[in-house]
Amino acid sequence: MLLVQISDTHIDASGERVYGRFDTSFALKRTVTAINAMRPAPDLVLHTGDIASHGSVERYEAFRDIVDDLEVPFALIPGNHDDRVALCTVFGGSPALPTTGEFLHYVIDHLPVRIICCDSVIVGEAPGEMCANRREWLDARLQEAPDRPTIVALHHPPFYSGMTGSSAKGLKRGGPELADVIRRHDQVIRVLAGHVHRPITAAFGGTIAFAGPTTSYPFGLDMGSDRVLTIVSEPPAFAVHAWLPDAAPDGAGLVTHVQPVGDWGQPLTLLREGRVVRND
Ligand SMILES: [Fe+2]
Numbered sequence: 001m002l003l004v005q006i007s008d009t010h011i012d013a014s015g016e017r018v019y020g021r022f023d024t025s026f027a028l029k030r031t032v033t034a035i036n037a038m039r040p041a042p043d044l045v046l047h048t049g050d051i052a053s054h055g056s057v058e059r060y061e062a063f064r065d066i067v068d069d070l071e072v073p074f075a076l077i078p079g080n081h082d083d084r085v086a087l088c089t090v091f092g093g094s095p096a097l098p099t100t101g102e103f104l105h106y107v108i109d110h111l112p113v114r115i116i117c118c119d120s121v122i123v124g125e126a127p128g129e130m131c132a133n134r135r136e137w138l139d140a141r142l143q144e145a146p147d148r149p150t151i152v153a154l155h156h157p158p159f160y161s162g163m164t165g166s167s168a169k170g171l172k173r174g175g176p177e178l179a180d181v182i183r184r185h186d187q188v189i190r191v192l193a194g195h196v197h198r199p200i201t202a203a204f205g206g207t208i209a210f211a212g213p214t215t216s217y218p219f220g221l222d223m224g225s226d227r228v229l230t231i232v233s234e235p236p237a238f239a240v241h242a243w244l245p246d247a248a249p250d251g252a253g254l255v256t257h258v259q260p261v262g263d264w265g266q267p268l269t270l271l272r273e274g275r276v277v278r279n280d
């Protein structure tokens with residue numbers, strides 16, 4: 001099973017550039033082309049939030065116009081820049097967002113790895129939370145299938161990245177309690193998040209937590225005391241989570257890759273079917 005994770009696409013109004021500089025619609029189109037070129041094709045594309053820069057029906061329709069070109073299914077998680085009502089207007093009840101409840105959380109249950117999509121948004125705030133209601137919902141979902149390998153996904157990273165800029169703080173409330181929930185369910189093989197616009201890995205609740213890269217504008221690696229948040233011209237990327245039957249000595253496991261998106265020229269083939277085809 002191959003799961004592609006995209007995040008923080010920050011689609012803006014047609015023809016607009018985010019911060020006057022970043023054509024996020026073009027960046028997403030390029031990402032869609034790169035995903036469609038993958039062989040084997042992924043089973044699912046999961047978006048871990050901040051679909052639009054300022055959530056609105058118009059922007060979600062613009063997003064839909066681009067991802068309609070994906071040749072594989074996709075699923076959506078809201079981020080702090082998203083608007084639940086507008087998101088439901090465009091996607092609610094569809095396979096991409098099979099819910100319209102107070103919190104936009106749901107389970108993807110048809111793949112070898114179960115994916116529990118959580119809603120960590122606090123309306124009007126950049127950081128997120130996992131309140132008691134949402135944690136109880138997650139705990140109940142995890143109790144349903146204790147023997148299925150499971151990914152828990154939410155927009156806000158539940159760990160502190162060390163990046164001191166204000167919008168990289170992740171969960172404002174409920175982080176330690178979420179760790180307790182995850183720790184009680186050892187089928188959780190990964191916690192996936194977005195929000196920090198660069199790939200970051202940390203231990204969390206007895207498992208591995210990973211914040212995925214952005215397809216739009218990466219944040220710089222700023223960990224200084226002056227608490228600066230920067231945008232840098234590093235390549236956008238997506239993550240590929242591969243559930244492999246022989247990933248570990250004792251059996252199956254989830255292996256995570258980060259794939260930059262861009263034109264890097266023609267690849268140089270060194271081996272084919274294990275045989276050397278080029279040896280300078
Ligand atoms: Fe974002």
Ligand SMILES: [Fe+2]
Pocket residue numbers: 049050079080081155194195196
């Ligand atoms: Fe965010």
